[in-house]
Amino acid sequence: MLILTFFTKDVFYTSMRYILFAHTLLSDCVTLCLSNLLLLLHFFAKPMLMWLCAIIFVVASVCNYLTPLTLTAMTLERYVAVCMPLRHAELCSTRGALPTLLAIHGLSFIPCTIYLLAYFVSTTSDLKKHSMICQVEMFAVHKWQGHLRSAISQSYFLLMFVAIAFSYVHIAKAAKAASGEDGRMSKKGLRTVLLHGFQLLLCLIQLFSPMVESAVLQRNVMLFIHLRYFNYIMFILVPRCLSPLIYSVRDEKFFLALKYYALCGHFKNKL
Template identity: 55%
Template sequence: MAANITTEYKINDKFMLIQVFVVLFLCINLLLITTFFTKEFFYTTMRYVLFAVTLMSDCLFLFLTNILLLFTYYGYTIQMWLCITIHIVLSLYMFVTPVTLTAMTLERYVAICLPLRHTELCSPRSTLHGIVIIHILSSLPCIVFLSIFFASASYGSYTQGRVCTVEIFIIHRWQGHLNSAINQFYFLIMCITIVFSYVNIMRVAKAASGEDKKSTWRGLRTVGLHALQLLLCLIQLWCPFIEAAVFKINLILFRNVRFFNYIAFILAPRCLSPLIYGLRDEMFFHALKRFALCGLRKKH
């Protein structure tokens, strides 16, 4: 009995730790989003607009995944139609962040390798079109996955109360294989884009000199961080299948694996966004510092 209480206590500690991390990252992201809207230059420049898109996407994704994580752990059931709605939003924004990171990498490629065309290709109008394309591309896997579910599920299942997990949408075994194939296709395209941009920027970096060389190497490091962040985001696409397999083996192991996956592949890549542009970008960092210290200066 004491052993069971101790295990439950430790698991509760883990979930409390997750809540602290989620609240911390949400507060940081909201601070950065507010800073983004304080300067016209930010919301008229493609890289900062795409940065804001990742922050908003991450906030929504973190909030909803945390709610579902708590529901799953405590065994709360919700109506199937509500679970489907949440799953649609999560499926969309699970892809929005990596697809946006890929677009940000392409923007750095254009800025460094095609500087004369940067103003034309990365104009505010092009940025708006880019955001629409990002959301269309991100919605395709969800449309395919849920179309199969809607075609296979009975009408009565929509009014049932269920613990909301991705596994309840997999009616046929081949659905999981199809979903995995789509994820791998996206993974391949994004990896090719990252490698292409990285190789070409490195080529320009070696040929550059003086201030241009310094700026180019900074862009190269940014693309490298995008690659790391993208890798962590894409590994997350395989987490539901790993967790489903572990769930059949042991419940405690399943909870530990889900906890690790949440920290490593959901929280970690999303805390890199503030680092890449919120702290490393000199202009945004100064704007953030001025905004954060504004209240203190007013008091004095």
């Protein structure tokens, strides 16, 4: 419903903010579908050809990074809107949406590319012949590959944390100095950044989960299984379910359009 609402009015798909929001919706949909599929296959212990698992792993890994990176881009867009309003139309135009999305996808592809290259360098197994329960650990043959994965996740965490902190500090300064309409806009931007920060925190904790799970696996297998399921609920499902609810309800224009189409046109308020 949210994605269909996005395409109903040109004001949505001609605005950088709404384009980034729709991008998170699409990546979250793919993430939820793939993660639920893998959960069911793992629960019923259904083996899968390794080449198919590798494809699913690439898509799932890319989507895992797409959401936090897109949220970071949305935070920077709010920073430009509040702290550089005269340049907002220039820097956050629809022409800049495609390069921004390409940069986000490029950064999202880097981790899984490094993981798979490390796997192919470390093993001679034929992906076309082997079948296994599909999980990310099957691509970590040596301990150093797990350390490499953790190092990449921590680097991304630092990158996004710095961007969020930078935006928050500057928007907070603008909110303190502004008054009237500008002050209200700055305070709203500050609350938006805080929401981005909360959701990003949940998403970024997920990047640290494999490191914790690996340490637990060496001590207690059952605790590892329960911990992985808890991480799946808290750090994959929850942030991706909160995002559309928070941002669609907080945005008055989008909420009115959503309400109109959800009620099949019976809501007659001006959109």
